[in-house]
Amino acid sequence: MLILVPGLLTVILAFMEYDALSAPTWNGLQNFVTIFRREIFWIAVRNSLLFVGAAAPLQLVGALGLALLLHPQRPGVRQYRIAAYLPSVIPDVAYALIWLWIFNPLYGPLNKVLGWVGIPGPAWLVDRETALLALVLMACFRIGEGMLVLIAARQGMPPEYFHAAALDGGNRWQLLRFITLPLLAPWLLLLLIRDILLSAQSNFTSVYMMTEGGPGYATTMLPYLIYDEAFSHFRIGHAASMLLIMFMGIGVLLWLLYKTVGGWGYADEV
Amino acid sequence: MRLERVLWQVAAVGMALLFVAPLVWVLTNSLRPVGLPPPRTLEWFPQPIAWANYAEIFRIIPLGRQIGNSLLVSTIGAVITLITASWAGFALAQLPNRVRQPLVGLAIVLMMIPSTVVWLPRYVMFTAVGLIDSYAALVVPALMGTKSLYALMFYWTFRRVPLELFESARLDGAGALLIWRRIALPLALPTALAVLLLTFNHYWSDFVDPLLFLKSERRYTLAVGLRMLQQMDVTNWSLLLAAVVVMTAPVVLVYLVIQHFIRDEVSLSRLMKR
Numbered sequence: 104m105l106i107l108v109p110g111l112l113t114v115i116l117a118f119m120e121y122d123a124l125s126a127p128t129w130n131g132l133q134n135f136v137t138i139f140r141r142e143i144f145w146i147a148v149r150n151s152l153l154f155v156g157a158a159a160p161l162q163l164v165g166a167l168g169l170a171l172l173l174h175p176q177r178p179g180v181r182q183y184r185i186a187a188y189l190p191s192v193i194p195d196v197a198y199a200l201i202w203l204w205i206f207n208p209l210y211g212p213l214n215k216v217l218g219w220v221g222i223p224g225p226a227w228l229v230d231r232e233t234a235l236l237a238l239v240l241m242a243c244f245r246i247g248e249g250m251l252v253l254i255a256a257r258q259g260m261p262p263e264y265f266h267a268a269a270l271d272g273g274n275r276w277q278l279l280r281f282i283t284l285p286l287l288a289p290w291l292l293l294l295l296i297r298d299i300l301l302s303a304q305s306n307f308t309s310v311y312m313m314t315e316g317g318p319g320y321a322t323t324m325l326p327y328l329i330y331d332e333a334f335s336h337f338r339i340g341h342a343a344s345m346l347l348i349m350f351m352g353i354g355v356l357l358w359l360l361y362k363t364v365g366g367w368g369y370a371d372e373v
Numbered sequence: 374m375r376l377e378r379v380l381w382q383v384a385a386v387g388m389a390l391l392f393v394a395p396l397v398w399v400l401t402n403s404l405r406p407v408g409l410p411p412p413r414t415l416e417w418f419p420q421p422i423a424w425a426n427y428a429e430i431f432r433i434i435p436l437g438r439q440i441g442n443s444l445l446v447s448t449i450g451a452v453i454t455l456i457t458a459s460w461a462g463f464a465l466a467q468l469p470n471r472v473r474q475p476l477v478g479l480a481i482v483l484m485m486i487p488s489t490v491v492w493l494p495r496y497v498m499f500t501a502v503g504l505i506d507s508y509a510a511l512v513v514p515a516l517m518g519t520k521s522l523y524a525l526m527f528y529w530t531f532r533r534v535p536l537e538l539f540e541s542a543r544l545d546g547a548g549a550l551l552i553w554r555r556i557a558l559p560l561a562l563p564t565a566l567a568v569l570l571l572t573f574n575h576y577w578s579d580f581v582d583p584l585l586f587l588k589s590e591r592r593y594t595l596a597v598g599l600r601m602l603q604q605m606d607v608t609n610w611s612l613l614l615a616a617v618v619v620m621t622a623p624v625v626l627v628y629l630v631i632q633h634f635i636r637d638e639v640s641l642s643r644l645m646k647r
Contacts, residue, residue: 169388172381172384172385172388173385173388175381177378177381177382179382179385180385182389183385183386183388183389185629185632186388186389186392186393187388187389187392188628189392189393189396189625189628190392190395190396192574192624192625192628193396193578193621193624193625194577194578194580194596194620194621194624195578195580195596196578196580196596196599196600196620197578197599197617197620197621200599200603200613200614200616200617201395201396201399201614201617204399204402204610204613204614205395205398207610210610212395212398244392304489307489307581308580308581311584312600312603326489329489329492330492333492333493333496334496334585339493339496339497342493343493346489346492346493349489
């Protein structure tokens with residue numbers, strides 16, 4: 104029993120290493136040279152960065168907003184939390200189909216609602232200008248886990264802080280700015296890291312089901328390209344190299360994030 | 374104070390509507406008769422209600438078989454995960470601190486590494502050992518533990534059990550397996566149920582694995598079935614949405630059941646504090 108756990112974890116780790124190293128070591132650097140010469144790779148990199156750059160911060164802000172709204176214990180709060188969590192439990196395939204329908208420019212509900220308000224809705228997934236934006240938008244509703252984490256963090260804060268600050272005449276905004284947010288900072292950073300990691304790769308199913316990378320490669324992102332390389336063209340070596348680059352890219356992104364944020368807001372109390 | 378509470382309720386209801394309304398639309402539009410021209414306005418109630426849509430999707434794709442496949446895979450996957458995760462958690466809880474700390478840390482790091490990494494190595498390995506196009510390809514990874522979160526959930530539960538309890542059983546001559554089955558697992562029943570249900574949902578929702586590893590149509594799970602239906606006729610939204618409801622309903626039900634068993638905030642806060 105005592106050997107099982109390390110063994111188990113090593114096996115999982117071995118998976119990771121095997122994956123990252125196998126193809127490049129056998130094929131040398133030739134894979135990378137080929138990939139770097141292909142325009143589609145750079146398009147996918149650009150789209151991935153745009154997607155992550157938009158989706159991860161928006162998801163964080165959304166989760167924070169929900170947590171601030173739903174942290175007090177009031178009548179009905181449990182039901183509201185369940186409601187906010189619901190989109191996060193829907194299976195990816197079903198979620199993609201639902202949004203494919205919602206975004207339908209002609210008879211999808213979204214553009215009908217926009218029509219009521221008098222806004223002419225864009226063509227969403229059919230238009231290369233808005234397709235990526237649409238994918239970001241649908242990702243913004245799957246923030247249930249982040250919300251729960253932040254609610255837990257917010258509830259863990261001693262109420263005395265808030266009483267004391269209120270006695271000193273602090274208004275609502277000041278409480279938020281100078282007490283809640285600094286105390287939440289470590290959690291926010293952790294969630295942002297998680298959102299970046301997840302949103303960089305969780306977009307495969309939606310791209311596959313909704314746009315197949317189109318229109319005109321506007322939504323081709325790395326996971327879809329990797330899938331396409333490996334399983335439509337059976338260039339598994341290339342796909343593995345791309346995967347490795349993607350992970351190094353995410354690593355660099357997280358390192359940059361850590362460096363930028365490093366000096367800010369690591370509250371000791373938490 | 375009173376005004377504030379009213380405002381809060383208004384805001385919360387508005388938020389809840391924003392998150393739930395699309396699902397209600399999905400439900401009502403799945404009952405819209407096939408062949409009607411697309412509605413000009415938002416329809417909350419279809420006229421007449423077409424229950425036949427649900428029968429129809431079972432006719433045009435082998436949905437019954439696919440549901441069966443999904444149930445089979447999800448159940449096996451959930452049970453295997455329950456066993457491996459509880460073993461791992463059980464062992465973790467009894468390790469000396471020095472060894473345990475790095476392992477728990479490692480498990481948390483592993484939790485952050487998502488599934489894209491394993492597409493290729495799994496495909497290559499399954500091809501090598503001839504598991505492609507078998508249900509085994511979907512559930513075999515569970516034997517080695519797929520989600521460290523579940524192991525951690527068991528670890529947190531077992532940690533609260535006094536070690537002397539296991540010690541005394543061991544002195545009475547019980548082996549590790551017996552202690553696990555007779556003492557540890559019964560004590561961790563709520564956790565076990567939660568892990569079982571969470572894993573069930575995970576396997577039920579899984580789209581990429583069956584897409585990559587299954588080749589023959591009769592083995593397709595429901596997730597791939599949805600893709601099949603979409604490729605047949607992408608414009609027939611009533612039927613597609615009906616299939617979406619069939620796929621989503623069990624997951625939502627399971628989620629609501631889990632809600633009764635764990636206070637999610639509490640367990641998650643424990644997760645984040647480690």
